[in-house]
Amino acid sequence: MGKVFVSVGMSLDxxxxxxxxxxxxxxxPDYKDWMSLWMQLQHWVSEQQFFRRNLNLGEDGETGxxxxxxxxxxxxxxxxxMGRRMFxxxxxxxxxxxxxxxxxxxxxxxxxEPWERPGGTTFCFVNDGIESALDQARQAVGDRDIRxxxxxxxxxxxxxxxxxxxxxxxxxxxxxxxxxxxFEGVDRSRVRFEIDEAIHSPLVTHLxxxxxxx
Amino acid sequence: MGKVFVSVGMSLDxxxxxxxxxxxxxxxPDYKDWMSLWMQLQHWVSEQQFFRRNLNLGEDGETGxxxxxxxxxxxxxxxxxMGRRMFxxxxxxxxxxxxxxxxxxxxxxxxxEPWERPGGTTFCFVNDGIESALDQARQAVGDRDIRxxxxxxxxxxxxxxxxxxxxxxxxxxxxxxxxxxxFEGVDRSRVRFEIDEAIHSPLVTHLxxxxxxx
Numbered sequence: 001m002g003k004v005f006v007s008v009g010m011s012l013d014x015x016x017x018x019x020x021x022x023x024x025x026x027x028x029p030d031y032k033d034w035m036s037l038w039m040q041l042q043h044w045v046s047e048q049q050f051f052r053r054n055l056n057l058g059e060d061g062e063t064g065x066x067x068x069x070x071x072x073x074x075x076x077x078x079x080x081x082m083g084r085r086m087f088x089x090x091x092x093x094x095x096x097x098x099x100x101x102x103x104x105x106x107x108x109x110x111x112x113e114p115w116e117r118p119g120g121t122t123f124c125f126v127n128d129g130i131e132s133a134l135d136q137a138r139q140a141v142g143d144r145d146i147r148x149x150x151x152x153x154x155x156x157x158x159x160x161x162x163x164x165x166x167x168x169x170x171x172x173x174x175x176x177x178x179x180x181x182x183f184e185g186v187d188r189s190r191v192r193f194e195i196d197e198a199i200h201s202p203l204v205t206h207l208x209x210x211x212x213x214x
Numbered sequence: 215m216g217k218v219f220v221s222v223g224m225s226l227d228x229x230x231x232x233x234x235x236x237x238x239x240x241x242x243p244d245y246k247d248w249m250s251l252w253m254q255l256q257h258w259v260s261e262q263q264f265f266r267r268n269l270n271l272g273e274d275g276e277t278g279x280x281x282x283x284x285x286x287x288x289x290x291x292x293x294x295x296m297g298r299r300m301f302x303x304x305x306x307x308x309x310x311x312x313x314x315x316x317x318x319x320x321x322x323x324x325x326x327e328p329w330e331r332p333g334g335t336t337f338c339f340v341n342d343g344i345e346s347a348l349d350q351a352r353q354a355v356g357d358r359d360i361r362x363x364x365x366x367x368x369x370x371x372x373x374x375x376x377x378x379x380x381x382x383x384x385x386x387x388x389x390x391x392x393x394x395x396x397f398e399g400v401d402r403s404r405v406r407f408e409i410d411e412a413i414h415s416p417l418v419t420h421l422x423x424x425x426x427x428x
Contacts, residue, residue, distance in 0.1 A: 012407065013397035014228035173407040173423060175400045184226035186389045193226065193387040198419045200412035207412075207419060209387060 002145040004134070005166040006155050007073050008182065009041050009204075012171065015179035016152055017041075023088055036118040042176045044203035045070065054099055066201050073168075077102060078144025081130075083154035084108040085125065097121075103140045105133045107154060129156050156185045164211045167193065171205040189214060216359040218348070219380040220369050221287050222396065223255050223418075226385065229393035230366055231255075231265045237302055254388045258417035259284065268313050280415050287382075291316060292358025293351040295344075297368035298322040301337065311335075317354045319347045321368060330339040344371050370399045381407065403428060 010016050018041070020032030029035030045051050049061030050071040059065070079102055082090075087106045090098070097119035098104075104123050112125040126133040137146045148158045158164050169182075193209040200206070222230050232255070234246030243249030259265050263275030264285040275281070293316055296304075301320045305311070311333035312318075318337050326339040340347040351360045362372045372378050383396075407423040414420070 012228075013395065013400075014226075057250045171421070173409050175397050175402050175405070175407070176395075177400070177402060181227070183389050183391075186227075186391070188389045188391060191389070193389075195387050195414050195416055195419055198414035198421075200409050202409055205409060205421060207385070207411045 002078065002141055002143060003165040004051055004146045004148065004158070004163055005168065006148045006164055007168040007170070008150060008155065009045070009170045009172055010165050010182050011041055011176040013175050013177065014183060015176040016150070016182045018176050019178040021179070026089070026092055037176055041172050041176065044170065044172065047203065049079040050074065055095060056097070062193050064201065065199065066203060069206055076145045077147045078141035080104045080147045080149040081133050081137055081154070082106055082149040083151050086149065086151045086154070105137055107133055130161060130163070134163060152180050152182050152184065155182070159211065160187045162190060162213060167209040167211050169207040171207055216292065216355050217379040218356060218360045218362065219382065220362045220378055221382040222244055222364060222369065223259070223384040223386055223401070225255055225388050225390040225395050227389050227391065228311040228395055228397060229390040230364065230396045232390050233392040234249040235393070240303070240306055244400070253388050255390065258384065258386065261393070265366060269309065270311070276388070279413065280417060283420055290359045290413065291361045292319045292355035294361045295351055296320055296365040297365050300363065300365045300368070311362065319351055321347055325338055344375060345353050348377060366394050366396050366398070373425065374401045376404060376427060381423040381425050383421040386423055394421050
């Protein structure tokens with residue numbers, strides 16, 4: 001059976017998104033400088049050839065270890081699961097050809113028909129909780145893995161429920177000073193991280209953990 | 215001239231000490247479970263032969279990469295600088311033969327004569343600020359390096375003043391859920407981290423950064 005994994009970018013001070021990066025300020029990138037801080041956090045991604053190809057931005061970009069990791073993460077992902085806030089932000093900012101190219105299960109209270117995008121991304125809206133979403137993901141995933149894409153709330157719910165196998169952090173060498181904390185709410189009586197790997201480039205440090213029970 | 219460096223243990227969620235680990239609760243290790251959490255954060259250290267020898271706990275312990283890093287950090291340190299709270303906690307908990315074996319400059323408002331301990335540690339109390347303490351450390355250090363030992367307040371003051379050359383984090387695979395944040399107060403307009411190295415063992419991940427100006 002495929003694995004359930006998290007792969008997320010984090011700042012040195014533990015944030016996966018800067019303060020002010022929310023739907024209320026989507027039109028105001030200068031608000032608390034959120035856009036610039038987000039670009040710093042994601043800088044390593046934006047430099048990679050795979051990212052640029054996937055968004056049809058061109059054929060240039062770096063082709064080293066970071067690019068290979070990005071491509072491997074994409075290729076192993078047969079389904080993504082995300083929370084409503086992440087979807088709302090993405091619905092606004094992703095291109096028409098959304099960058100997933102797989103089914104994506106969205107945790108929401110909204111009842112909505114599946115939404116097919118060009119390029120193979122289909123958003124399916126799940127109203128009955130994280131375990132149901134994971135069951136539906138397992139039906140759809142084939143022999144690839146299931147990515148818990150975000151946001152932090154969704155990741156922490158899956159962690160505390162003991163449903164995550166592998167946890168990867170792309171640790172950017174930036175300090176955000178505030179924002180959405182990745183680990184807030186993790187129940188340490190139910191989640192244990194085992195160090196699996198740490199590798200680095202000049203742009204980012206990749207930390208991989210196996211998740212178990214204490 | 216020797217380098218000025220930081221080397222500190224941090225949890226996955228960015229804390230260098232758990233909530234409740236303070237002088238008010240020094241007698242109450244069960245308060246918010248601070249002692250157990252501190253032991254988890256420092257677990258990798260307590261397993262090493264060098265640590266055990268340095269505190270006269272015995273000759274056993276691990277002798278691999280983590281032990282070499284611990285020993286190298288000790289050997290390069292000609293002087294340490296610390297804040298008053300770290301000193302107050304240490305005065306209470308360090309053994310009579312304090313584990314520094316060098317001069318230690320303590321930032322404090324208290325006027326106090328130098329305090330010599332058996333084994334070569336001398337605590338010198340500095341009342342006129344971080345730059346004065348660093349000047350005095352440079353006079354005393356010889357050809358070794360100066361360690362900004364902690365706590366977080368002191369580390370952040372030196373970072374923001376542009377006085378730190380190298381920054382090492384021993385990232386423990388634990389979540390503390392609260393406590394003393396390492397990066398709170400870092401002025402990102404004045405401090406830039408460049409990735410230098412990331413290596414890991416089953417116990418801890420060592421991250422090293424070169425510190426510069428943006």
